[in-house]
Structure formats: structure tokens, C-alpha cells
Amino acid sequence: MSEIWAERVSHLYAMMQSCALCPRRCGVDRTKGQLGTCGIGAEAVVSSYGSHFGEESVLVGRFGSGTIFFAGCNLKCVFCQNYDISQLRRGTIVSTDELASMMLQLAQRGCHNINLVTPTHQIAHIAEALKTAREMGLKLPVVYNCGGYESVDVLTLLDGIVDIYMPDIKYGDNEAGEKYSGVPDYWDRCREAVREMHRQVGDLQVVNFNTETGRSILLATRGLLVRHLVMPNNVARTEKVLEFLAAEISKDTYINIMAQYRPEWHASRFPELNRRITREEYVDAVQKARRLGLHRFAD
Secondary structure, three states: HHHHHHHHHHHHHHHHOOOOOOOOOOOOHHHHHHOOOOOOOOOOEEEEEEEEEEOOHHHHHHHHOOEEEEEEOOOOOOOOOHHHHHHHOOOOOOHHHHHHHHHHHHHHOOOOOOEEEEOHHHHHHHHHHHHHHHOOOOOOOOOOOOOOOOOOHOOOHOOOOEEEEEEEOOOOOOOOHHHHHOOOOOHHHHHHHHHHHHHHHEEOOEEEEOHHHHHHHEEEEEEEEEEEEHHHHOOOHHHHHHHHHHHHHHOOOEEEEEOOOOOOOOOHHOOOOOOOOHHHHHHHHHHHHOOOOOOOEEE
């Protein structure tokens, strides 16, 4: 696998020369420092890393999810709650050796996984760092925590490298993706990506982890975990998202139907986005999921 992994890393870096790491296919030569729409050039940029306890319980476990937040993003969501990282790109340039060291430090802290947040546009550096970390003893599952706008060509290169895919499915149509995230084909590309993710890793697998107090905790080890944020006035077309998962992926899909929408960044410019969701909107989304046969819900 080491030789294959090295070939895949080389392929990913080659894709940066006329950047095609995401469906935007900016075509700029990021290896020479040109910036893609993501705002990142030749080097990896990390905003922060540490033990994170705000993720799904199957990732957090007892000692937290080993989260690395990458600066920049291939989407331009007008309501982004992490806009200082994704849009303002606040972070520090790191080498791949430093990135590998972060992963090993998180493992030493007892984290249950390495959680790569917004990895899409920096995946060449990440794959190289993961190879180094694995060779130095890293054994934790790797979580690919992304916005759902992914290239199947790139995902294919991650087969056997990523253990847990955790995409957002933001919208159930292309129109919303263009209006609120700045891409014309979000729904088309997202469905392709989620199909490929599920092909690679299947439904989410969990195991019992026994704490020192004797309490048993479920931990994810491999598979697909989908997030969907319920948005006001049904702008996310939630039912279409749920229908897709139930009919084309699996009724056993592990899904987090999220209620924490709040109007951040530029959301106030869009009247339909400029409020929190109601309890009725959230309950309606969960009920629709259950009617469609979805039954594995994250907490």
C-alpha cells in the first residue's frame, strides 16, 4: 500500500498544477503559488487543531475527536458559521511534516480519530502527511469532514486512505447551491460524491469502547456519516436530500439532521435566510426522514 499511496500523493500534487482537486476545476497552477477560488496556493494552511468535543458522539467518544481545521474552502456559503476560517482564511502555513506531527500529537492525547475539517482543496498535502504519520505508527481512523462538493476522481484516489466520510449535503437542488454557495452544480456533484463515498466504505460501523468507569460508548470506525443542516423556509430542499439517501444510498445511512442554523456571515442579505429555524421546521425534517425509512440518527 505504501507504494500505491506514494503514487496517489504524486497524482494529487499533479492535479494542483492546473487545479482540479474539486469540481470547480479552477485550472490555476497552485504549485507555483497561484490561488484557486479556495484562496489557498502551494502550501497547507491550518487554522487550529486539538481534541474536539462538539462533534457527533460516535466521533467524540471519551477523549474527543482529533480535529484539524484547514483554512480556505471550495464553497462560498453566504451563511458560513466558520467564515473566519473558510472565507477569511485565518491560519498558519505548515509543512507536511508538521501536519503529520499534529496527527501524531492528537493520537498521543487519546483522540479516537483524525478529523480533517474542510480538507478538499488541501488533500494533496494531507495525503502526504497521512502517509508519513502512518509510517510513524498512526493507527486511528481518518475522518474526511467536507462540504459535499467533491470530485469523484479525487475521492477514488482516497480509497483505502479515508476510513470515515462525513459530508454535508447542503441542498437538494442546484439552484440553491448556486445562490447560496456559489457553485452551479452542487446537487449533481454532491450526489456523485456521496455514491462514491458509500461505495468505498459502506454504512457507518460502530464498536463498543469501554471507559475506565465501566461505561460503554459507541465509536465509529468506518463508513459514511451524513450531515444535513435544516434551513429556514426549506431553502435546503430537505425532503429531496432525504429521499436521495433512502432510495439511492441506504436506509441504514447514519445521518445528523442538524438544528443549529443561525444567520452568520452574509446571510442577512437574504431575507429567507435571516432567521433561525423553528421547532416545527426541525421536527418536520426528522419526521420526513423516519417516513422514508431512515432510522440511524446521530446525537
